Amino acid sequence: MFAGYSVNDLASIFVMQSFAGLILFSVFLLMALGLAIVFGQMGVINMAHGEFMILGAYTTYVCSQIFERWLPGLFGLYFFFAVILAFIVAGGIGMLLEWSLIRFLYKRPLDTLLATWGVSLILQQVLRSTFGAREVGVTLPSWMMGSWNLTDTIQIPINGMIVISLTLLITGGVYALLYRSGWGKQVRAVMQNRSMAGAVGIDTEWVDRTTFGLGCGVAGVAGAAFTMIGSTSPTAGQQYIVDTFLVVAFGGTESLGGTIASAFSISQVRSILEFFFNGSMAQVIVLLTVVGILMIRPQGLFALKVRR
Amino acid sequence: MFSLQNRKDILFFSILAVVLLVVLPVGLDAFRLTLVGKYLTYAFVAIGLVACWGDTGILSLGQGIFFGLGGYCMAMFLKLQASTPEATKSQSTPGIPDFMDWNQITALPWFWKPFHSLSFTFLAVLAVPTLLAMVIGIAMFRRRVGGTYFAIITQAIASILTILIIGQQGYTGGVNGITDLRTLNGWDIQSDHAKLVLYYVGAILLLVCMLMVRFVRRSKLGRILRAIRDQEDRVRFSGYNVANFKIFIFAFCAAMAGIGGALFTLEVGFMSPTFVGIVPSIEMVIYCAVGGRNSLFGAVYGTLVVNWARTSFSESLPELWTFAMGGLFIGIVLFLPGGLASLYRTHLDRYVDRFLSALSSKASSPTDEKA
Amino acid sequence: MPDRKNPLNIHYSRRKVLMGMSALPVGALIPHLARADTPATASVNKTGLAVTDDSVTVGILHSITGTMALSETGSVEAEKLAITQINEAGGVLGRKIKYIQEDGASDWPTFAEKARKLLENDKCASVFGCWTSASRKAVLPVFEHYNGLLYYPTFYEGLEQSRNVIYTGQEATQQILAGLDWISKEKNAKTYYLLGSDYIWPRTANKIARKHIENHLKGSRVVGEEYFPLGDSQFNSVINKIKLTKPDVIYAIIVGGSNVAFYKQLKAAGLDLSKHNLMTISVTEDEILGIGGENIAGAYACMKYFQSIATPENQKFVAAFKKMWGENSVIGDVTQAAYLGPWLWKMSVEKAGSFDIDKVIEASPGIEFKDAPEGYVRIAKNHHLWSRTLVGQARTDGQFNVIYQTPDLIEPNPFPVGYQ
Numbered sequence A: 001m002f003a004g005y006s007v008n009d010l011a012s013i014f015v016m017q018s019f020a021g022l023i024l025f026s027v028f029l030l031m032a033l034g035l036a037i038v039f040g041q042m043g044v045i046n047m048a049h050g051e052f053m054i055l056g057a058y059t060t061y062v063c064s065q066i067f068e069r070w071l072p073g074l075f076g077l078y079f080f081f082a083v084i085l086a087f088i089v090a091g092g093i094g095m096l097l098e099w100s101l102i103r104f105l106y107k108r109p110l111d112t113l114l115a116t117w118g119v120s121l122i123l124q125q126v127l128r129s130t131f132g133a134r135e136v137g138v139t140l141p142s143w144m145m146g147s148w149n150l151t152d153t154i155q156i157p158i159n160g161m162i163v164i165s166l167t168l169l170i171t172g173g174v175y176a177l178l179y180r181s182g183w184g185k186q187v188r189a190v191m192q193n194r195s196m197a198g199a200v201g202i203d204t205e206w207v208d209r210t211t212f213g214l215g216c217g218v219a220g221v222a223g224a225a226f227t228m229i230g231s232t233s234p235t236a237g238q239q240y241i242v243d244t245f246l247v248v249a250f251g252g253t254e255s256l257g258g259t260i261a262s263a264f265s266i267s268q269v270r271s272i273l274e275f276f277f278n279g280s281m282a283q284v285i286v287l288l289t290v291v292g293i294l295m296i297r298p299q300g301l302f303a304l305k306v307r308r
Numbered sequence B: 001m002f003s004l005q006n007r008k009d010i011l012f013f014s015i016l017a018v019v020l021l022v023v024l025p026v027g028l029d030a031f032r033l034t035l036v037g038k039y040l041t042y043a044f045v046a047i048g049l050v051a052c053w054g055d056t057g058i059l060s061l062g063q064g065i066f067f068g069l070g071g072y073c074m075a076m077f078l079k080l081q082a083s084t085p086e087a088t089k090s091q092s093t094p095g096i097p098d099f100m101d102w103n104q105i106t107a108l109p110w111f112w113k114p115f116h117s118l119s120f121t122f123l124a125v126l127a128v129p130t131l132l133a134m135v136i137g138i139a140m141f142r143r144r145v146g147g148t149y150f151a152i153i154t155q156a157i158a159s160i161l162t163i164l165i166i167g168q169q170g171y172t173g174g175v176n177g178i179t180d181l182r183t184l185n186g187w188d189i190q191s192d193h194a195k196l197v198l199y200y201v202g203a204i205l206l207l208v209c210m211l212m213v214r215f216v217r218r219s220k221l222g223r224i225l226r227a228i229r230d231q232e233d234r235v236r237f238s239g240y241n242v243a244n245f246k247i248f249i250f251a252f253c254a255a256m257a258g259i260g261g262a263l264f265t266l267e268v269g270f271m272s273p274t275f276v277g278i279v280p281s282i283e284m285v286i287y288c289a290v291g292g293r294n295s296l297f298g299a300v301y302g303t304l305v306v307n308w309a310r311t312s313f314s315e316s317l318p319e320l321w322t323f324a325m326g327g328l329f330i331g332i333v334l335f336l337p338g339g340l341a342s343l344y345r346t347h348l349d350r351y352v353d354r355f356l357s358a359l360s361s362k363a364s365s366p367t368d369e370k371a
Numbered sequence C: 001m002p003d004r005k006n007p008l009n010i011h012y013s014r015r016k017v018l019m020g021m022s023a024l025p026v027g028a029l030i031p032h033l034a035r036a037d038t039p040a041t042a043s044v045n046k047t048g049l050a051v052t053d054d055s056v057t058v059g060i061l062h063s064i065t066g067t068m069a070l071s072e073t074g075s076v077e078a079e080k081l082a083i084t085q086i087n088e089a090g091g092v093l094g095r096k097i098k099y100i101q102e103d104g105a106s107d108w109p110t111f112a113e114k115a116r117k118l119l120e121n122d123k124c125a126s127v128f129g130c131w132t133s134a135s136r137k138a139v140l141p142v143f144e145h146y147n148g149l150l151y152y153p154t155f156y157e158g159l160e161q162s163r164n165v166i167y168t169g170q171e172a173t174q175q176i177l178a179g180l181d182w183i184s185k186e187k188n189a190k191t192y193y194l195l196g197s198d199y200i201w202p203r204t205a206n207k208i209a210r211k212h213i214e215n216h217l218k219g220s221r222v223v224g225e226e227y228f229p230l231g232d233s234q235f236n237s238v239i240n241k242i243k244l245t246k247p248d249v250i251y252a253i254i255v256g257g258s259n260v261a262f263y264k265q266l267k268a269a270g271l272d273l274s275k276h277n278l279m280t281i282s283v284t285e286d287e288i289l290g291i292g293g294e295n296i297a298g299a300y301a302c303m304k305y306f307q308s309i310a311t312p313e314n315q316k317f318v319a320a321f322k323k324m325w326g327e328n329s330v331i332g333d334v335t336q337a338a339y340l341g342p343w344l345w346k347m348s349v350e351k352a353g354s355f356d357i358d359k360v361i362e363a364s365p366g367i368e369f370k371d372a373p374e375g376y377v378r379i380a381k382n383h384h385l386w387s388r389t390l391v392g393q394a395r396t397d398g399q400f401n402v403i404y405q406t407p408d409l410i411e412p413n414p415f416p417v418g419y420q
Helices: A007-042 A049-068 A072-100 A108-129 A157-180 A182-192 A194-199 A204-226 A238-249 A256-275 A279-296 B004-027 B030-055 B062-081 B097-104 B110-116 B117-140 B147-166 B192-218 B218-228 B232-237 B240-268 B279-291 B296-316 B318-335 B339-347 B348-371 C021-029 C031-036 C069-087 C108-121 C135-144 C172-186 C200-216 C236-245 C258-268 C285-291 C312-325 C333-352 C357-363
Strands: A145-149 A156-158 C055-062 C096-103 C127-130 C151-152 C163-166 C191-197 C221-228 C249-253 C277-281 C300-303 C367-371 C375-379 C388-395 C402-403
Touching: A007 A049, A007 A156, A007 A157, A007 A182, A007 A204, A007 A238, A007 C236, A049 A072, A049 A108, A049 A204, A049 A238, A049 B062, A072 A204, A108 A238, A108 B147, A108 B279, A108 B318, A145 A157, A156 A157, A157 A182, A157 A204, A157 A256, A182 A194, A182 A204, A182 C172, A182 C300, A194 A204, A204 A238, A204 B279, A238 A256, A238 A279, A238 C127, A256 A279, A279 B147, A279 C236, B004 B030, B004 B192, B004 B296, B030 B062, B030 B110, B030 B192, B030 B240, B030 B296, B030 C172, B062 B110, B062 B117, B062 B147, B062 B240, B062 C277, B097 C200, B110 B117, B110 B279, B110 B348, B110 C333, B117 B147, B147 B279, B192 B218, B192 C151, B192 C333, B218 B240, B232 B240, B232 B279, B240 C108, B279 B296, B279 B318, B279 B339, B279 C055, B296 B339, B296 C096, B296 C108, B339 B348, C021 C402, C055 C108, C055 C191, C069 C127, C096 C108, C108 C135, C108 C258, C108 C402, C127 C333, C135 C151, C135 C163, C135 C200, C151 C333, C163 C333, C172 C200, C172 C300, C172 C388, C191 C200, C191 C236, C191 C357, C200 C249, C200 C367, C221 C236, C221 C249, C236 C258, C285 C367, C312 C333, C333 C357, C333 C375
Parallel strands: C055 C096, C055 C127, C127 C151, C151 C163, C191 C221, C191 C249, C249 C277, C277 C300
Antiparallel strands: A145 A156, C300 C388, C367 C375, C388 C402
């Protein structure tokens, strides 16, 4: 397979391939983070997670249109506004959803799964009726679409770097919120013992609502980031949902670190396999391996030891 | 003679039988009747889910896997029937299915060969889904995986299978599926007459399967299953091997789905990987939920009602249908977790009870006199 | 068959029978004029189709919900435009076209079910519809069993020829061979990297491309071939492989949403399409809406129609389309092929002098559409169209510059010998 390539070629491919793996890692992590927060905190599987992501993508699209028309001077920077707006929109709708639907279903996790599937159908159709069934093109400022030429053969895509930095930023932010803030302490308290947390005066309902909102908001940010590397259409969110579930399940649900480790291992393995096999086979092998490992270690590969 | 519950079941069963075997065939034109026939194949999955999800609390979001496997087994047989050397003489290798020829496959793969036999095919329709369900069940339930985890993993398996079927198109027909199925041992399954016969076969098989599910639910086994749903640990501490019960019921309901899939192939005339995927799997769960996850009859009526609504909606207002479908998911879960059957239970059940008691006292009084 | 003798007693689904609204004013003037030379219904409809003295009912069968809605919307719009225009011009055999639209919902069994409804219940005189091969394969037995007539607009893999289908898009050899010949000659290309989404059309098309490259283009070879699941959005690994193998031409048949991911990632990885040759047969103006012109500018697309074709016929068509569906709408190859359907049907019916399916089918081969938007087309014996193949180069505004056109019409050859 490597016959006929110079050492230099191989070295640069190695660098670029690792970078491709890192981008995939960011995609998985951004998607899984929101889901993991919600799942870990309340045991709720949000089947509409992909649609919240796409909500973020459409927010970015609307932003790009607005800036293009009314603020062309600031167009180069609109993306940063869009990310923040995507967080607010997706998070806000997420909180609304929690208030109107999810809170009635905390005792019935399987039912939440079905109800949120219904939500996802409705959101998809709302997007289709609003923006049309066709894909929309999110125009990105030209500086974001270029690449950074390290050497003649090593080009690092700038949008990839933005996705990666955004992921680091969001992950850091979520970490700080969960482990370094008063609110995070409340979240963890509710996660460990809901009734006791309520007894010591924590407003568990508010904690649930904000956690759900945070999870959806992060999905929105993921959506904004994905406009740089993927398509924006009403049904695009569904493509990610199974992969994301597996990342969360694989990582175990009790810790942020588990999700990160799981996203990292799955993305690296897949990206390496994709290089040696073709895309379809790589995906099958990875999914099979993950399912296989989950059958052996159902609590997830990186789960903490907790007594059930 | 019979307990009230049994008499009630007999009444409902007769009503359903009359509806399926007399009312619908008389009242509907040929086209609508075939549609109902297609819906009934989904009902096989729904009644399986009643036992698996409603009774035991195992939610599988991968029933499409088993439905699809059953359907593919049937389709392989029918495709071989359609691929006689005469019918395929324009191919570079006559006698193999057309899609294989397009993919430069020159000989029938080994796993296709047994499907020349109809009896093997019938066996495979039952065995393939059952065995896969057992493998999944053994791996998962022995390790006490349940709840949402199980649901996610069944989904993942569904998506693996879909990618595999699509990717191996030389052996499976790929995304198009196995199409253009015309005859079953020389019998034209496309003709109106055949569609009517297949409708009756499907309806009667469904009734038979319902009896089987009912038997399981009413037996001691059924009580243990419900106990597992409500207090799994207590059942385990009482000395039962919980995993084996779960494996059994999961495989049982996979077999039901397989039968449904095979009938689907016969009635519709093709099988495609879209059925193995996630979307149809979840939709089949909602059919069951709408009717009532704890009611066998509810599941069948739920399947019919939802599909009927979908068809008539999508002829007039397709966009609204998607909203209605989503709303249905939410509404049922939120306001009517017991489905349509719970409406019956709260509003109609006592009248039926009263009616049946009155009937039986009338019926029994003459015998009393004789005695 | 029930009801064959009773053509007037046809049950319409009320809400679904719609008229081309803009046709009404003109239509109101025509009846008594048209009646004079309108043949009697009994003579043009001997098989119980939905034909009355002043109307004929046809079906439109595409996905307007679900994942495929994004591709099929354009076809629906084109078919409605054609029907409206035909009605304005007096209809078919003096009868106005009414259409019943059904939603295939991106689900193949639903397509089969709706096809059956359109044929068996609604007695449609013809159906315009389907987009993916899978949906066509699903409805094909239905059309053959009920003896219906389907006009199928998409470029596709070939390997099929049905008495009951007229294929208005190109089959694979028509679309592929001329483009490969062109790029091999013009760009002196020797090495090719084949990419595709993982299903039958890209695989068959790439197979034909590979055979042509290996057997007919001197000294050329394929250096890689790869497939991705539909909807996949991660192409960085294959882009790296492409960089490693440095092919002269990237030959990409990626469909749907994956396209967007592919071209964005290609651009971000520094593969500038104005310097690297990329040829595609799956990206039309419709797809570029999502991809963004700036991400694909420079790529070559090979098909039979581009919106930018500078003939008066096409400009008229584009103007009419935009008038009906909005200034921002774009027209891709499939959309134009869908537009041909109703017109070709009208011509065939008028040549046959009857709506009866058998007569229309018999009349179809040899039908010429001289001022079609794409130029002159003719229906061949095998129910495909003779057509030219064009090579266009994508511009940043989402349109193509037509830079090459085959001198002659290419004969459709759905079962190409030597390419199997």
